[in-house]
Amino acid sequence: NAGVTQTPKFQVLKTGQSMTLQCAQDMNHNSMYWYRQDPGMGLRLIYYSASEGTTDKGEVPNGYNVSRLNKREFSLRLESAAPSQTSVYFCASSRGQGNDYGYTFGSGTRLTVV
Amino acid sequence: QQQVKQSPQSLIVQKGGISIINCAYENTAFDYFPWYQQFPGKGPALLIAIRPDVSEKKEGRFTISFNKSAKQFSLHIMDSQPGDSATYFCAAFTSYGKLTFGQGTILTVHP
Numbered sequence: 001n002a003g004v005t006q007t008p009k010f011q012v013l014k015t016g017q018s019m020t021l022q023c024a025q026d027m028n029h030n031s032m033y034w035y036r037q038d039p040g041m042g043l044r045l046i047y048y049s050a051s052e053g054t055t056d057k058g059e060v061p062n063g064y065n066v067s068r069l070n071k072r073e074f075s076l077r078l079e080s081a082a083p084s085q086t087s088v089y090f091c092a093s094s095r096g097q098g099n100d101y102g103y104t105f106g107s108g109t110r111l112t113v114v
Numbered sequence: 115q116q117q118v119k120q121s122p123q124s125l126i127v128q129k130g131g132i133s134i135i136n137c138a139y140e141n142t143a144f145d146y147f148p149w150y151q152q153f154p155g156k157g158p159a160l161l162i163a164i165r166p167d168v169s170e171k172k173e174g175r176f177t178i179s180f181n182k183s184a185k186q187f188s189l190h191i192m193d194s195q196p197g198d199s200a201t202y203f204c205a206a207f208t209s210y211g212k213l214t215f216g217q218g219t220i221l222t223v224h225p
């Protein structure tokens with residue numbers, strides 16, 4: 001089925017290690033987003049890409065970097081993982097920015113930093 | 115600072131009962147209010163949404179009530195079923211921007 005695919009689904013890192021979370025969508029959407037979900041905090045926006053070639057910070061960008069590799073792919077990198085980055089990470093995409101365009105979410109990556 | 119505040123954090127309802135989840139917001143630039151439903155191990159999925167020029171929207175057993183003057187909106191699930199057990203998020207959108215979520219409500223419907 002068409003949608004948003006995230007890899008990996010689970011990951012355990014040691015403090016200080018780096019890793020990249022991958023996200024790809026096949027709906028020809030222009031905008032892509034990375035959120036983290038923590039208990040009692042809802043989903044908080046880390047970074048987003050309004051269109052290919054652009055990226056911007058969201059609410060909680062510290063400790064993360066992103067790359068919009070092409071229209072389909074948007075990756076999230078943790079350069080030096082910290083226990084505070086233990087979370088479930090969701091990638092989402094939308095046809096455009098603004099409220100006329102619904103978001104489609106991936107199934108998430110559960111990351112544990114020990 | 116949480117721009118959309120959601121309550122309760124968890125809710126237990128008997129099958130056939132009414133589930134009510136409330137949200138409040140401060141930013142008057144918000145102009146679109148969706149609700150998302152999330153099952154364990156899955157990403158959130160759009161359930162129902164409302165614009166502030168409408169006071170109520172109903173889709174099947176799901177109804178959004180909106181009070182623009184109070185800056186509050188709520189989700190009502192009528193005749194709640196065990197299959198409705200999930201985490202529900204309210205959210206808010208500005209026309210230029212991105213989605214801001216509430217804290218989430220874990221709904222459990224007992225058979």
